[in-house]
Amino acid sequence: MAVSSHDQALVRLFAEGEAEILADWVSTLNLRETRMTPQEAESQGRAVLHALGKAVAQGNANDLRGAEYLEVREVLQGFSRSRALQGFSPTETATFVFSLKRSLFAQARKTAKGDEAFQLLWRVTELIDQLGLFTVETYQKTREELIARQGKEIEELSTPVVKLWDGIVALPLIGTLDSGRTQVVMQNLLETIVQTEAEIAIIDITGVPMVDTLTAQHLLKTVSAARLMGADCIISGIRPQIAQTIVQLGVDLNVVSKATLADALALALRRTGRVVSKLKVPSPSAPQEPPAEARG
Amino acid sequence: MDSIPILKIGSALLVTIQVDMHDQLATRLQDDLTEKIVQHRARGVLIDISALEIVDSFIGRMLANIANVSRLLDADTVVVGMRPEVAITLVELGLGLPGVKTALNAERGLALIGGVSAAGQAADDADDD
Numbered sequence A: 001m002a003v004s005s006h007d008q009a010l011v012r013l014f015a016e017g018e019a020e021i022l023a024d025w026v027s028t029l030n031l032r033e034t035r036m037t038p039q040e041a042e043s044q045g046r047a048v049l050h051a052l053g054k055a056v057a058q059g060n061a062n063d064l065r066g067a068e069y070l071e072v073r074e075v076l077q078g079f080s081r082s083r084a085l086q087g088f089s090p091t092e093t094a095t096f097v098f099s100l101k102r103s104l105f106a107q108a109r110k111t112a113k114g115d116e117a118f119q120l121l122w123r124v125t126e127l128i129d130q131l132g133l134f135t136v137e138t139y140q141k142t143r144e145e146l147i148a149r150q151g152k153e154i155e156e157l158s159t160p161v162v163k164l165w166d167g168i169v170a171l172p173l174i175g176t177l178d179s180g181r182t183q184v185v186m187q188n189l190l191e192t193i194v195q196t197e198a199e200i201a202i203i204d205i206t207g208v209p210m211v212d213t214l215t216a217q218h219l220l221k222t223v224s225a226a227r228l229m230g231a232d233c234i235i236s237g238i239r240p241q242i243a244q245t246i247v248q249l250g251v252d253l254n255v256v257s258k259a260t261l262a263d264a265l266a267l268a269l270r271r272t273g274r275v276v277s278k279l280k281v282p283s284p285s286a287p288q289e290p291p292a293e294a295r296g
Numbered sequence B: 001m002d003s004i005p006i007l008k009i010g011s012a013l014l015v016t017i018q019v020d021m022h023d024q025l026a027t028r029l030q031d032d033l034t035e036k037i038v039q040h041r042a043r044g045v046l047i048d049i050s051a052l053e054i055v056d057s058f059i060g061r062m063l064a065n066i067a068n069v070s071r072l073l074d075a076d077t078v079v080v081g082m083r084p085e086v087a088i089t090l091v092e093l094g095l096g097l098p099g100v101k102t103a104l105n106a107e108r109g110l111a112l113i114g115g116v117s118a119a120g121q122a123a124d125d126a127d128d129d
Helices: A005-031 A038-057 A067-086 A090-111 A114-157 A179-196 A213-228 A240-249 A261-271 B023-040 B057-072 B084-092 B106-114 B117-128
Strands: A162-165 A168-174 A200-207 A232-236 A256-258 B006-009 B012-016 B044-048 B076-080 B101-103
Touching: A005 A038, A005 A090, A005 A114, A038 A067, A038 A090, A038 A114, A067 A090, A067 A114, A090 A114, A162 A261, A168 A179, A168 A261, A179 A200, A179 A213, A179 B084, A200 A213, A200 A261, A213 A232, A213 A240, A213 B084, A232 A261, A256 A261, B006 B023, B012 B023, B012 B106, B023 B057, B044 B057, B044 B106, B057 B076, B076 B106, B101 B106
Parallel strands: A168 A200, A200 A232, A232 A256, B012 B044, B044 B076, B076 B101
Antiparallel strands: A162 A168, B006 B012
């Protein structure tokens, strides 16, 4: 591709004025709302400007997707990504790129006159806009990745089945119960029942923020499925507010329920023929490890 | 026509479903079982479905029917070894089998219909701990 006269002007602009542009840009950056340290502005600015100058010199002044811009893209990607992960706003991130426009305009005014100057300004504007869009896009992509990852982590964290005792498992539910999560919860619970040969499953809903008819139905389904597998269910952790809601909704939660997980565990232990009692007098000669049942 | 064997152990009848149930087989089992309960004066029926992978509403209703018939003839029914997927399917079909006793495995199921569950279970646990 032959380098047009406008492009040549652009190439000259970068080649001759790099140091000047950088100095101006960095001073602008420090004034504006980018929340960058002077050192950071200096090093990032130098990297971008250098890569940009090289790309333009190779004859491509308008297509950011071209191979010439690989280095520019990499530098901007790294910058945008790290800003996104550190929690900067999109404006603060994009301002970094857009503030380059002013410095380039100032430099262009010195090197070109009349019609040529307008052409050059248009070129610069086009280029900077593309860079800005690219930066924002990368920023958004990084944020979305972050959100997707957190969502997955929450999902994994929120459906554990824990073994409380031989034959007793508990399912502490945290967060809203929708049909998708109920499916996962149900499957987890039933598989754990098979693995641990549990006879009693305690479903603790302390962490469920609200219970509507649908949630209640999901709970009942889980209880029903566990019963079919041969395990009894106890529902615990029903807060006063939620108890009132359930009654007002007219939902018939026809299962054994307890106010707290502790009560439910006590009931489960009793049902499996165990008692929890306090040690009478801890004699000094007794072994360090008291029998598990006797712990209060 | 093939049928599902029914074994008599003490006062209980043992049915192990090892093949895919089709409707005819289910009806046949229901008939056979009813006769055997009367013939052996059985007090309990244990149905092991640990090998059953696919259920439909018909099989679900059959299990409920067997339980109801047995109760009329004074025998307890316990279904044991249901797989998680099967349990989920039945619940989604609206078949919670309310009149049927369930247990995780055959051993516990036998304890349940033998009426020795409370004493036997406690003794087992004491040994464990």
